[in-house]
Structure formats: C-alpha cells, structure tokens
C-alpha cells in the first residue's frame with residue numbers, strides 16, 4: 310500500500326473521473342459503444358387532450374433509411390399500466406407533447422426528419438392547464454412526496470395576533486435542465502434487455518420498468534457509469550425509456566439509441582409544479598411567533614398524481630402554538646410533475662422566508678434577530694430533539710462574513726449611480742434522508758480493495774467521496790480503493806434522491822468494511838470478500854435530523870430598467886461532516902446558483918390555448934449562466950453528526966437551493982422598498 314496516499318475523509322480530493330470527463334473520454338449513456346445502432350425519434354401530440362383518430366405513417370415509412378414507424382396500432386404491448394409509461398398503447402392523449410409515434414431509422418437525422426412526416430388526426434377535447442387558487446377540482450392528496458401528511462394543524466390557526474402578515478406568494482412551473490439530456494441506448498439479446506441510461510438510480514429505473522415491460526428484473530440490466538446532471542429528473546424511468554425498449558424490440562437485435570432533444574425535455578421528464586401559497590404569520594411586538602399558516606395550491610397531472618411537499622419545511626423551521634399547513638392539488642391536462650432539486654422545500658421556503666422578512670419589517674426588527682428569537686428547542690414537527698440545530702450559528706457566522714452590521718435597515722436607502730443596492734437574508738432547512746436497502750460488496754483483489762455498489766454519481770462527485778469513505782473505513786489509502794457503481798450487475802442500491810446518497814451508501818460501505826476487517830484483518834488474502842446491507846438508521850426515530858443554512862444576498866436593482874444583478878451570495882450551512890470539501894462546495898454553490906436562477910430567471914411559460922411550454926430551449930428558458938453569477942461563497946460549520954451515520958454527514962445536494970431565492974427577493978425589497986411575492990423577479994415587474 311502506498312504510504313503517500315491521502316487518507317480519505319475531509320481531504321479536498323479531485324474527482325477521480327475528472328480527467329476522463331474534461332478530456333471527453335468518459336462515456337455517457339448515448340456514447341456507449343454499440344455496434345451498428347439504429348436511432349429513434351418520437352412524434353409528439355399537438356393537442357393536450359383527446360384521442361388519435363387516424364395516423365398516416367406512409368410518407369415517413371417510405372423514406373430511405375427508415376426501418377419502422379411505431380404507433381399505438383403496431384407497437385409491442387406493455388404488461389402493466391403505469392400511466393406515465395403507457396407509451397404507444399392507446400389513442401388517448403393526456404397532455405400536449407405525449408409521444409404518439411416513433412420513427413426508427415439508420416441515422417438520427419433521418420429519424421427526426423421522418424418524425425416530422427408522420428401525420429396525425431385528432432379528436433380534440435377541451436383541455437385545462439391553468440392552475441388557479443379557486444380551481445373547482447382542488448383535492449387533498451393522501452400524502453405529499455414522499456410520504457408526509459398532507460395537512461397539519463395545532464391550536465387555533467385562525468387566532469389573531471398583535472402583528473400579522475398575510476399574503477399570497479407564487480412560484481412558476483420550472484424544468485430541470487441538466488447539461489446532459491436524457492438518453493437511453495436499448496439492446497435486446499437472448500431475451501435480455503440492456504439499457505445504457507442516464508439515470509440517478511439503475512436499480513430504481515429497472516424496478517419501475519420491469520413490470521411495465523413484463524420482464525423479471527433479472528432479465529433487465531441498466532448501466533449508467535456517467536451522468537451529466539439530473540437534479541431529480543433522472544430519479545425514475547420516464548416514457549422515453551419505454552419508447553427505446555419498444556423500438557429495440559422491433560430492431561431485429563440491433564441497438565437503438567434515443568436521446569431526447571432539449572425541447573422534448575420540457576414535456577417528457579417531469580417538471581416542478583407551479584405553486585400558489587398563502588402564508589400568514591402572527592407574532593407579538595417582540596416578534597415571537599404565535600401563528601404560522603402555510604396553505605398551498607399546486608397542480609398535478611390528471612393521469613398520475615405527484616404531490617409536491619411545499620409546506621413541509623414550514624412545519625420544522627418555526628414553532629408557534631397555532632399552526633396549519635395544507636396542500637391542495639388541481640388535476641390538469643399536463644405532463645406528470647416530478648422531482649426538481651429540493652421539491653417542496655425550494656418553493657415553500659421562498660414563501661415562508663419572504664413572509665418572515667415582512668414580519669421583521671412589521672415588528673421593526675432586524676430579520677436575523679427575528680429568526681433568532683424564534684429558534685425552537687425541539688423539532689416543532691416531530692417534538693423530537695434535534696441531532697443538531699445550528700441555524701442560529703449559521704445566521705451569526707454569515708452575518709459577520711457578509712458585513713451585515715453595516716446594513717442600513719431602511720429600504721431604498723443606498724444608491725450607487727442608477728443602481729439601488731440592498732442586502733437580504735433567509736434561512737434554509739432540508740431534512741436528512743436515510744435510505745435503507747443498499748448492499749455493498751468488498752473484495753480484496755490484486756492488492757486493492759474492490760468496492761462494488763450500484764450507486765449513482767450524477768456529477769456530484771460521489772464516485773470520489775464514496776471511495777474516501779471506503780478508504781477511511783478500510784484503513785487503507787484512497788488509491789487502494791477501486792469503486793464500481795452505476796450498474797444493476799452490481800449489488801442493489803437506492804436512488805440518488807433527497808440528498809440521501811452519500812450518507813446512505815456510505816453507511817453501507819462502512820458496514821461492509823467493518824465486517825471485512827473483522828473477518829480478514831488488515832492483511833487479507835487475494836480473493837477475500839464480504840458484503841453488508843445498509844445498517845439501521847442510527848437516528849432511529851429518537852432525534853430529528855435536519856440540515857440548516859443561512860443565505861445572504863446583495864441585490865443591485867437598476868432604477869431605470871428594473872434589471873437585477875446579484876454581485877454577492879453567501880451561504881453558511883450546518884450539514885454534518887463534509888466528506889470532500891471540494892465536491893461539497895461545488896454542490897452547495899451549485900444549489901445557490903440554481904436558487905439565483907429560480908429567483909430571477911426560470912419560468913416555464915405554459916400557453917393556455919395549446920397546453921405546452923412555449924419557451925422550450927436555452928435561448929428562451931434562461932438558466933443562470935456565467936454572466937449572471939458573480940461572487941458565490943459557501944461555508945459550513947465544523948460538525949460531525951453521529952445520528953446521521955458513520956460518515957457524520959446529513960446530505961448537501963439540495964439545501965443550497967432552499968432559501969436562496971428568498972434571500973434575493975428580500976435583498977431586492979431592501980434595495981427598492983418593493984415587495985415581490987411572485988417568482989421570477991423580472992425587470993417588467995420591478996418597473997411597474
């Protein structure tokens with residue numbers, strides 16, 4: 310073993326796959342080398358509701374290079390009805406953009422051109438794609454994602470208070486735009502299906518697809534060595550996976566490649582629901598909260614429910630004797646919504662944390678002081694003690710770093726030429742999820758430890774950080790660990806979701822390492838091997854485990870144009886132990902940039918006449934780019950949370966986007982005196 314190896318946890322190691330990625334040799338899903346592939350391109354519905362009356366595929370099929378045109382009339386059947394995955398099985402149309410046919414051809418260009426030649430006649434029905442707070446079909450789901458109660462109530466939520474703020478907030482429909490579009494390469498051979506897929510969980514993708522395709526799981530292999538981002542959208546299988554599998558069925562043994570276009574991603578891989586949120590806060594004149602009400606209206610698709618958990622963080626962040634949270638869904642003719650980085654917490658904490666800023670103003674209190682006065686001793690949602698609730702420390706440390714004390718509390722008091730300048734703050738919280746159900750196998754081979762687990766590295770650096778955890782647990786050097794992930798041929802692993810990956814897989818790897826050392830010592834023979842399952846949750850229902858953070862933002866608003874610039878963002882986080890500071894910082898500032906993007910730019914504009922998102926590319930759906938991002942800094946407290954698992958960390962993937970949009974909205978208010986309660990904050994609104 311190499312003496313000079315860095316010893317693992319806490320070291321800011323570079324990604325082990327960094328060189329392969331920047332030199333272009335890391336093979337992503339679409340680039341997996343398969344011999345002589347065919348290409349598939351979907352044809353999408355141009356109506357939002359109704360049914361197909363007639364499909365004319367003749368012109369497309371006659372084109373040279375076209376191998377097949379699949380429609381609901383000739384596509385292979387599916388075994389189980391999974392609404393989102395029910396592709397080419399019936400003439401019914403549930404949303405605009407639904408796949409109604411698919412062309413299989415020798416090149417992607419021919420497939421795409423031929424797809425444009427397929428003629429579909431529809432029997433169109435009236436559709437409904439508009440979310441309204443008074444939508445007549447509003448209903449309460451059984452639970453909200455993943456399994457939180459839909460509503461909560463304590464005391465008298467209608468109670469009055471000395472100081473009250475009561476407003477409506479809204480956040481728009483948004484779409485995940487990972488750098489790598491969703492892609493699948495499907496190969497049938499000897500009754501087995503292999504999918505080279507861009508996914509956040511190979512085993513989860515397989516377990517959802519197997520019943521739909523009517524195959525036992527052993528006959529499906531999902532491989533996903535490199536993933537160019539997902540943010541949640543790759544956290545399950547979607548229709549394009551089924552389309553690729555169906556196309557591969559008729560491809561005569563040839564591989565089939567399907568890469569969604571950027572535009573198709575606005576229909577087929579989920580989205581964040583728009584929300585309409587009412588937040589009512591009541592307090593005494595000293596700012597002590599007595600009422601916290603958070604009522605949410607959001608949408609789902611009519612064919613399959615997804616209920617975003619928008620108000621859940623409000624349940625844990627502030628206590629009050631009188632509280633209520635609720636979620637109501639409007640079923641619409643839209644695609645099925647799904648995860649987008651911090652589903653629920655991100656849009657929900659925007660409303661709560663802007664409302665807290667409004668309450669601070671109403672009480673004549675500094676917004677940090679208001680939050681400090683409302684720090685609960687135990688978790689207000691469960692009543693349990695926290696493993697660590699260090700929000701106050703994040704706020705205090707951030708205030709010092711950001712220069713908060715120089716802030717003049719009066720809004721619209723600082724000018725720099727034509728620009729108004731303001732500072733804002735907001736709190737963040739995100740639950741620590743621990744996912745049982747993974748298995749890790751460790752084998753000593755050729756002088757190195759081979760660690761095998763079907764986990765995912767979606768660009769976060771898990772491949773590196775998980776190997777650091779393994780090296781630490783095995784007591785070996787980092788370079789003595791060879792980690793394999795991203796393949797259902799590896800031991801089963803949970804999906805990368807809810808910022809749960811590194812802590813949950815890490816606990817599994819540590820359990821396997823401890824067993825390995827107990828069985829074989831530190832000088833194992835070649836071929837020594839053992840495995841372990843994810844241990845029980847060390848928090849075990851005795852403590853509440855949440856991460857916290859404090860966001861600070863400076864906003865400059867041009868008084869003539871309404872343009873907003875954000876020259877400085879700072880986040881101070883309490884996330885437990887950080888395994889790799891380099892990759893962790895990248896996650897935290899990435900989340901903050903996504904928060905900046907939500908605050909100022911992202912908005913999927915749904916045309917009510919036709920039911921589709923109009924701004925469906927990077928030219929029109931603006932994701933914060935280099936020119937939008939200035940000084941973004943993330944720090945974290947020095948912690949080790951033993952209740953979080955052996956690595957001591959509570960997860961870092963999502964908390965950066967929680968609260969950061971509110972900090973910016975609060976900074977815009979401080980700069981201008983104008984309170985914006987609807988995202989995104991665009992120049993036209995500020996000028997009005």
Ligand code: MOS
Nearest residue numbers: 541649650806807
């Ligand atoms: Mo994350 S939105 O839970 O993949």
